[in-house]
Structure formats: C-alpha cells, structure tokens
Amino acid sequence: MKPIAFAKSNWRVLLLTLFLSLSLVFLFYPGGVMAGETYVGNETEDQSLHNLEFGLGLDGGTKISAPVVGMTVEEIEVDVDDPDEFEQRGPEIQQTMSDELDLETGDALVRTDYESRQMSAEVFTDNVTEAEFAAALQEAGLDVTEDDVRQGVTRDTRDDIETTIQSRINEAGLSGSRVSQAEMDGTFYIVTEAPDMTDDELRALLEDRGVVEIVMHYPDGEGGQQNETALVQSDFGTIGTASYNTERDYHYVPVAVNPGSAEEYQNMMVENSFTQNPQSCSYGDPSREGQNYCLLTVVDGEVVEAHSVAPRLADNMERGEWAASGNFQMITSTQEEAQALSVNLRAGELRAPLDFSAAQTLTVSPALAEQFKNYSLLIGILSVLTVSGVVYLRYGDRRVALPMIVTALSEVVILLGIAALLRMPLDLSHVAGFIAVVGTGVDDLIIIADEVLDEGDVNSRRVFESRFRKAFWIIGAAAATTIIAMSPLAILSLGDLRGFAIITILGVLIGVLITRPAYGDILRRLLTDK
Structure with missing residues (x-):
C-alpha cells in the first residue's frame, strides 16, 4: 500500500500516535516545553524525571481560605x-x-x-x-x-487580589500553587493553595500588603526631621532580582524609575539638598536629629532600610544626568528582605488585606501526601489490571481485548501530557477523574466491540463500518450527556469537584475525538479481510 493511501486509510490511528508522542514529550522533555517561563526561585526546585506538578493532596502544603477586609x-x-x-x-x-x-x-x-x-x-x-x-x-x-x-468588597477588587497573589506565588517560584475564590454562607473567600509551604510561611506571603515607597527623610529647618514620599510602586519600571554586593556587603534590588517619575524624583533630590549632603544618614540617632538626609525604603508603612545618597549618584543628579537612565539600588538589611521586596515590586500591592482572624486553614504534611501519591499509583495499577482481566475473560480474543486496554491507557497518557503542558497541579480529585476516565473509556470500547461482533464474525469492511457507526452514535450521545452533566461542576468554584469534572470532560472529549475512532480502525484491520 502506498504511503498516501495508507495514511488516508489509517489516519485515526496516526492521529492517536501523534497525540501520544506529543504527550510523552510534554511529560518527559527535560524542564518541560514551557521551560522558558521560569520564575524567581525555580533554580532551587527539585529536578524530576517527569514534568507533572502536584497539588496539596499529593505534595503536602497549606491551603488558607480568608475573606477580604472591607x-x-x-x-x-x-x-x-x-x-x-x-x-x-x-x-x-x-x-x-x-x-x-x-x-x-x-x-x-x-x-x-x-x-x-x-x-x-x-x-x-x-x-x-x-x-x-x-x-x-x-x-x-x-x-x-x-x-x-x-x-465585603466588590468582585473587581477580589479579582485584583487573586491576580496579585498568583503573581506573588509565581515570582516566589512556588510551582503547583493555586489561587481561587469561593463563597460560603454569603461571604467571599480568597483560597490560596501552596504545596511545600507551612502555615506560617504562606501567611507571611499573604499578610504583607506589599505597599512599597521611597520616602525622603530630611531636616525641616526647625531642628527636626520631616518625611516626604518620593516614589511609589507605579513609578518603577524595570525591577531586578534580589542581589548582593560582595565588595561593600549589602543586599539590594536593582530598579529603574519610569522617565517622567525619574525627572521629578531628581528635581526633588536637588531641591531638598540631598545631592549636597551625600553620606549624611544616621537614621534613628537622636544626636543627629535635624541633620539627617536619608532615603527610607518603606514597606506597608514600616521602614525596612535607611541609607544615604551615594556621592556618585548625588553628582549625576546634581548635573541632571541621572534621570536619563533612572537606575538605582533599593538597599535592604537581609537577603530575605531583598527577595520579599523584589516580589512585592513585581507582583504589586494587594488591593485590600485579608482577614486572617476568620481564615480557615488546611495543612497536609509531606509524609501524608507521599502516602496519598503512592496509594493513588497503586489504585491506578490495580484498576488497569482488573479491567484488563475482565475484558479478556469477556472476549477471550487478544485481537479485541489487547487494543482495548492499550487504547484506554492512551487516554490517560494524553491527559497526563495535557496536565504537564498546562502545569496543572494534580490533586486527589484529578486522580479520581483519571480512574473515572479509564472506567467510562473501557465501557465505550466494550460497546464498540459488542456492536461490531453482535451478529458474529465480520469480514467485510462495509459491514464493519456500518456496525461501528451505530456504536459510535451510542457512545457519542453518552459523551454529550456526561459533558452536559459535568459542565456546571467544571465552571463553578466547588473545590475538589471542579478538578474531577475537568479531567472527566477532557477524558470524554479525547475519547470521542481521538481514541475511540482509532480503536475502530485497529479492530477493522484485525477483524476484516478486505
């Protein structure tokens, strides 16, 4: 048979092979095909043989549901x-x-x-x-x-908070995390799931409002000091990662101020005599009251660092040259503060704080999650073996049973490939969805086999295709019913039910569009003579 004729006759099997191949690439390609989309902190992440990400139930961690203050x-x-x-x-x-x-x-x-x-x-x-x-x-x-x-607050505000928290999680390199909204008893909650984080670590990430300001602290002319906000979060354009100056022993975040704000900031520095008084900051020293020229890095109203203007920076501003680049360093005391500052600047501030006094917290230990993972794998293997045995006992013909099992497992591999591509954090609800997909998939394949073999052996391609079309209408109607029934669960924020519904719907679509037709082509080649 010529290649074109072979491809035309077996395009469904070739389509299944293509999807299987792509899924294996998504699952096992080092770093994943989305490797370019890395986040700060990912370099410390454990390397694995696969690209799957696991959620709270399979990796351990913390989930906090908290309403918004307002x-x-x-x-x-x-x-x-x-x-x-x-x-x-x-x-x-x-x-x-x-x-x-x-x-x-x-x-x-x-x-x-x-x-x-x-x-x-x-x-x-x-x-x-x-x-x-x-x-x-x-x-x-x-x-x-x-x-x-x-x-409570408006939906727009909750959406802003959800986006900001997700950005913080991404910037912190917390793979497998998830942020959503849920309504309980008329109160809306922001739900944050973070694998590999303790309750205290996740609270620390969420409690900070993340309002970052550069404040000028300078003499008021009457023997005291005054504060004036010079730069706010929206003034910063390019934001670097937390860094360390080994020569001068300080931690910092390199930033660039937007052009318009840079010009205004430069003028303020000159007008308030900062450029004429470099290295003149002893913040908190009573003996220096009325003489300090300090730049304060303020986060959520608290001063995290106070430092002087460097002589070189002062000279550039005095000559009016600094605003062209707008580059400078935001100095902190520790690497942790620099990391938090970088995350806050990149992700933006939380529109409103969360009410942790009314929060609900769920913590799963890594050891328990590892047990869940092992048990899920064991149950998956047992379900495949059980289904394989029952199918073989039912038909007693390897030409029918073996392709059926291989096709059913292909659906699971394709689903796992999609999960790896989309970085979908797999949880216990998704595992239940995979098991349901195997069960419903084999049911449909049995319908196909029974319909094709219902009136005895078939050796004519025309007769085979007639019987197959009849079976396909049955499983198509069943698939449509399943999708309609599961759609509300996939759309609404119903916790773990949503993950189960999404996997089930994806499995049904893959089955109807790819694996069931391919199984029909395989049976046709094995059971017909022409």
Missing part, C-alpha cells in the same frame, strides 16, 4: 452628564473618604462607570463602622445611608 457601597447614582466631570468626581470622593475617615494610602477606592452613571465606593479597613462610612460618603455629596453599606 466594606462596600455599590450602584451609587451620580447625576452628572459630562463624562470628564463624572470621572473627576471619583478621585474627589475618594480623597474626601480618606480625609473624613483618616485612612492610610490605598485604603479607600472609588470605581466609576459613566455608561450607567453609577459608582462604587470601598474602604479596606476594619477600624471604620458602617455608619461612619455612610457619613463620609454623605460628606462627599452622595445620597447614601447606613443600610446601603455591606460587608
């Missing part, structure tokens, strides 16, 4: 027709809220929607009552009462 008033009607005036009202109301409630930077937020002529207002603190919140909005000229205030 109060919200939504659908505030604002009778302003001019779009520019409408947009300006947002920052004005936000500033009034901050002033009236004495809030920290970032603890008040107003979102505007000109199309609906509505706004939403939020505060991210537990030190304000609902009545005080409503009164602040009334002071801003809005028709709001205490009854309009609800506990």
Whole structure:
C-alpha cells in the first residue's frame, strides 16, 4: 500500500500516535516545553524525571481560605452628564473618604462607570463602622445611608487580589500553587493553595500588603526631621532580582524609575539638598536629629532600610544626568528582605488585606501526601489490571481485548501530557477523574466491540463500518450527556469537584475525538479481510 493511501486509510490511528508522542514529550522533555517561563526561585526546585506538578493532596502544603477586609457601597447614582466631570468626581470622593475617615494610602477606592452613571465606593479597613462610612460618603455629596453599606468588597477588587497573589506565588517560584475564590454562607473567600509551604510561611506571603515607597527623610529647618514620599510602586519600571554586593556587603534590588517619575524624583533630590549632603544618614540617632538626609525604603508603612545618597549618584543628579537612565539600588538589611521586596515590586500591592482572624486553614504534611501519591499509583495499577482481566475473560480474543486496554491507557497518557503542558497541579480529585476516565473509556470500547461482533464474525469492511457507526452514535450521545452533566461542576468554584469534572470532560472529549475512532480502525484491520 502506498504511503498516501495508507495514511488516508489509517489516519485515526496516526492521529492517536501523534497525540501520544506529543504527550510523552510534554511529560518527559527535560524542564518541560514551557521551560522558558521560569520564575524567581525555580533554580532551587527539585529536578524530576517527569514534568507533572502536584497539588496539596499529593505534595503536602497549606491551603488558607480568608475573606477580604472591607466594606462596600455599590450602584451609587451620580447625576452628572459630562463624562470628564463624572470621572473627576471619583478621585474627589475618594480623597474626601480618606480625609473624613483618616485612612492610610490605598485604603479607600472609588470605581466609576459613566455608561450607567453609577459608582462604587470601598474602604479596606476594619477600624471604620458602617455608619461612619455612610457619613463620609454623605460628606462627599452622595445620597447614601447606613443600610446601603455591606460587608465585603466588590468582585473587581477580589479579582485584583487573586491576580496579585498568583503573581506573588509565581515570582516566589512556588510551582503547583493555586489561587481561587469561593463563597460560603454569603461571604467571599480568597483560597490560596501552596504545596511545600507551612502555615506560617504562606501567611507571611499573604499578610504583607506589599505597599512599597521611597520616602525622603530630611531636616525641616526647625531642628527636626520631616518625611516626604518620593516614589511609589507605579513609578518603577524595570525591577531586578534580589542581589548582593560582595565588595561593600549589602543586599539590594536593582530598579529603574519610569522617565517622567525619574525627572521629578531628581528635581526633588536637588531641591531638598540631598545631592549636597551625600553620606549624611544616621537614621534613628537622636544626636543627629535635624541633620539627617536619608532615603527610607518603606514597606506597608514600616521602614525596612535607611541609607544615604551615594556621592556618585548625588553628582549625576546634581548635573541632571541621572534621570536619563533612572537606575538605582533599593538597599535592604537581609537577603530575605531583598527577595520579599523584589516580589512585592513585581507582583504589586494587594488591593485590600485579608482577614486572617476568620481564615480557615488546611495543612497536609509531606509524609501524608507521599502516602496519598503512592496509594493513588497503586489504585491506578490495580484498576488497569482488573479491567484488563475482565475484558479478556469477556472476549477471550487478544485481537479485541489487547487494543482495548492499550487504547484506554492512551487516554490517560494524553491527559497526563495535557496536565504537564498546562502545569496543572494534580490533586486527589484529578486522580479520581483519571480512574473515572479509564472506567467510562473501557465501557465505550466494550460497546464498540459488542456492536461490531453482535451478529458474529465480520469480514467485510462495509459491514464493519456500518456496525461501528451505530456504536459510535451510542457512545457519542453518552459523551454529550456526561459533558452536559459535568459542565456546571467544571465552571463553578466547588473545590475538589471542579478538578474531577475537568479531567472527566477532557477524558470524554479525547475519547470521542481521538481514541475511540482509532480503536475502530485497529479492530477493522484485525477483524476484516478486505
């Protein structure tokens, strides 16, 4: 048979072979085909023979579910027709809220929607009552009462927090981690799963708001010191990784300030005499009160490092040359602080803090997770052996039984390849999905075999294809029913049920589109003469 004719006649088997080959590459190619997408910290990750990632149940670690601190008033009607005036009202109301409630930077937020002529207002603190919140909005000229205030934050804010936490996890190199949202008893929770992390380690990652500022600390002219914020997170463009200067013995994060902000920062440094007073910082020394020129690195309102302006940097700023590059170093006391600073700058600040007093925590020890992993492998092997034995006893014909088992296992290999490609953290729910895929897959293959052999041996290709089409309609209808039934579980945030549903749906699709047709081609070649 010519190659083209052979390929045309057996394209379904060739398609299965292609998917199997790609899956094996995804599973075992060193570093994975997505190796270029590495995160800070991945260089310390254990090397494995495969590219699968495991979740909490199979790798150990911690899951924390915590609500977001805050109060919200939504659908505030604002009778302003001019779009520019409408947009300006947002920052004005936000500033009034901050002033009236004495809030920290970032603890008040107003979102505007000109199309609906509505706004939403939020505060991210537990030190304000609902009545005080409503009164602040009334002071801003809005028709709001205490009854309009609800506990919790908006969906947009929760989405921002979810994205930021996921970015922090990625920057920290925590493979297999997952961030999602869940609703319990009317309260929305941010759910964070992190394999290989203890409760304390994960809390430390989540508790920091991550608000980073560079503050100027300089003489006020009256014998004291004053602080002035010079740079905030949005001013930084390029952000390097945590580094160490061996010659001068300090830890730092190299950064580059955006052009416009760099020019403004340079002018502030000159105007406030920092460039004329390099090496003039003794932060916290009472005897130097009124004489310090310090640059403070402030994270979440706490000073993590204070340092002087280097003479070379001062000279460049004095000549107006520094702003062209905007490069400088944010110095910290330890490598851990430098690493945390780099992660915070890259991932951004949490829009609102999490309420750990109402958090729910689940911790799985690595030893227990290893047992789960071993038991899952054992159950998988036993299920394959059991199914193989039953199928062989049912048909007593290796031409029917052996391809059936190989085809069913092919679905599992392809699913594992997809999981490795997508970096899907496999958990116990996914293992249950794999077992379900093997069971339903063999059921469908048995339907095909029974339908084809129902009226005795078949030696005509035309008769075989007629019977196969009839069987395929049956398994196609069953697959559609399974997908429809599982879809709500795959879409909704229902914890472990979601992983089970996703694997089951993927397995059914792979079976109907790839493995079942390939099994039909294999049977046709083995059972027909022409």
